Amino acid sequence: MSDFLKFAFEVISQVVYNLAGVLAAGFKLLVTGWRDYFTIFFTYFPTVGILGKILSVLLMVILIAIPVLAVFLLVRTFVLRRRLKKDKVDNAELYREIGRLNRQVLNLIDEKNKILALKVNTMGGTERIPYMGASALTDDTLPTVGNVTGHAGVAAGNANLNTAQINIAKGSFHTEGEDGTSPEENRFPKLALVDLKYKEYVPPIFDDEVTLEQVVSGYRDFACSQMHLYYTPEIVRRFVAGMASSKLLILEGISGTGKTSLPHSFSRFLENPATMVSVQPSFRDRTELLGYFNEFSKRFNETEFLRALYEAGYREEPSMVILDEMNLARIEYYFAEMLSVLEMPSHDEWVLDLVPTAWDSDPKLLFDGKIQVPDSIWFIGTANNDDSTFTITDKVYDRAMPIELNERAAPFECEPRGTCRVTSAHLQALFEKAKQDYPITPATQAKLEKLDGYLQTRFKLAFGNRIIKQMHDFIPVYVACGGKELDGMDYIVARKVLKKLESLNITFVRDEIRSLNEYIEKVFGKSNMADSKAYLNRIQNLF
Numbered sequence: 426m427s428d429f430l431k432f433a434f435e436v437i438s439q440v441v442y443n444l445a446g447v448l449a450a451g452f453k454l455l456v457t458g459w460r461d462y463f464t465i466f467f468t469y470f471p472t473v474g475i476l477g478k479i480l481s482v483l484l485m486v487i488l489i490a491i492p493v494l495a496v497f498l499l500v501r502t503f504v505l506r507r508r509l510k511k512d513k514v515d516n517a518e519l520y521r522e523i524g525r526l527n528r529q530v531l532n533l534i535d536e537k538n539k540i541l542a543l544k545v546n547t548m549g550g551t552e553r554i555p556y557m558g559a560s561a562l563t564d565d566t567l568p569t570v571g572n573v574t575g576h577a578g579v580a581a582g583n584a585n586l587n588t589a590q591i592n593i594a595k596g597s598f599h600t601e602g603e604d605g606t607s608p609e610e611n612r613f614p615k616l617a618l619v620d621l622k623y624k625e626y627v628p629p630i631f632d633d634e635v636t637l638e639q640v641v642s643g644y645r646d647f648a649c650s651q652m653h654l655y656y657t658p659e660i661v662r663r664f665v666a667g668m669a670s671s672k673l674l675i676l677e678g679i680s681g682t683g684k685t686s687l688p689h690s691f692s693r694f695l696e697n698p699a700t701m702v703s704v705q706p707s708f709r710d711r712t713e714l715l716g717y718f719n720e721f722s723k724r725f726n727e728t729e730f731l732r733a734l735y736e737a738g739y740r741e742e743p744s745m746v747i748l749d750e751m752n753l754a755r756i757e758y759y760f761a762e763m764l765s766v767l768e769m770p771s772h773d774e775w776v777l778d779l780v781p782t783a784w785d786s787d788p789k790l791l792f793d794g795k796i797q798v799p800d801s802i803w804f805i806g807t808a809n810n811d812d813s814t815f816t817i818t819d820k821v822y823d824r825a826m827p828i829e830l831n832e833r834a835a836p837f838e839c840e841p842r843g844t845c846r847v848t849s850a851h852l853q854a855l856f857e858k859a860k861q862d863y864p865i866t867p868a869t870q871a872k873l874e875k876l877d878g879y880l881q882t883r884f885k886l887a888f889g890n891r892i893i894k895q896m897h898d899f900i901p902v903y904v905a906c907g908g909k910e911l912d913g914m915d916y917i918v919a920r921k922v923l924k925k926l927e928s929l930n931i932t933f934v935r936d937e938i939r940s941l942n943e944y945i946e947k948v949f950g951k952s953n954m955a956d957s958k959a960y961l962n963r964i965q966n967l968f
Contacts, residue, residue, distance in 0.1 A: 646842035667826035702731035708754035751806035801849030859905035
């Protein structure tokens, strides 16, 4: 036992000695060592050059600043703790609670302002309620446009509107019920304004003699002379033929090739400007396009898409809605109901539910809370393929007509050309006439069946009924616009059929594409089906 005590004493003594040495060394480092530091400094300072003198001074300043800063932080920490403990209560938790309460107050102010904005927007107001500040926490009632901005301001801002329009803008437009009961407020203020706009509308004089080939050439000259936009005849043919085969067109390609400008300028050529809808990544369901009914305010939150859909029912011209950057969100989510409706064989079934019940004050073209999708409207989507977008699924591609714009057309000169007034009914009649005048020939039909059999045998791919129907709609109109039958079939095969190869096994497709290319040349000829062969080569290089 005595040996252990000696061992423990020596070990602890050595530890204490080393600890004392560390403390002594630290004391000398920070306190007593400054005499030695300055002795060294004054020894070398007279002998060094100008640069050395400057660096020597900087070094000494840094050495002095380190202990001064350490002492300052220690003193500051000590003082703060003394203040917190002054009333013998730890106030740190109290300060943190005050911070949390301040953040909650700010969140409540933001939430109330959002409610106020929603209240005004659903009332159809043309003025926005300003930021309410601290009063948002004390008000018991929701302010309206009138008591915040004043009725005079609303009236002044709408001096060019009649009384009914001003009432609609305030959300207080009334109509008497058929049974003489109290009037109801209009829950569709934007659509009510459309009714007023077309109350005394007189349709223009339309050109019922124009042909599809004249539409193509006339539009190209109009876009060139009036808007300085240039498109090849091939692109315009595909666009017009695409309108004949589907109500949904998807314009794909690299940026800057005129995807948005094409439908925008085409609608101006028809003197019925398109409605632009910018798709947002947050689009998840149909309410993003059609809006929704607010049960709190008893108003329908209308969108520009809904207004364009409703206004198309009044017009005889073809109407277009441009869904810009449509694949920023998943198309099969927010456009799902429209895709299903447009598949209905009868136009009478193209109906969308907006509200569960009808009001006497509802707009004229609504029936039982539903809106009819007119046959005169087309939906034109633009799509980019990059990391910020979603892949367009086969479900969407099968129902739509894709148009690729990968090159800019060369500028050209032409005589000034005006617009073209044509009704949607006449355009549809031209499509039907083209199908009668330029049906797919038996020889081309036989070649198509051979290709179909080859694809089924080698790739397990088949032409669906929808694609066959689109071929019989697209190709005759493409020919009537000035194109060739095989070129039209080439485009459909490449964009609607061969595109499905991208979803197959990579190694299998790479090995079979060369044989498929050779088979296409054998059936259709080496000089034909250039688009399909180029597409296959691009897929092979991609893999």
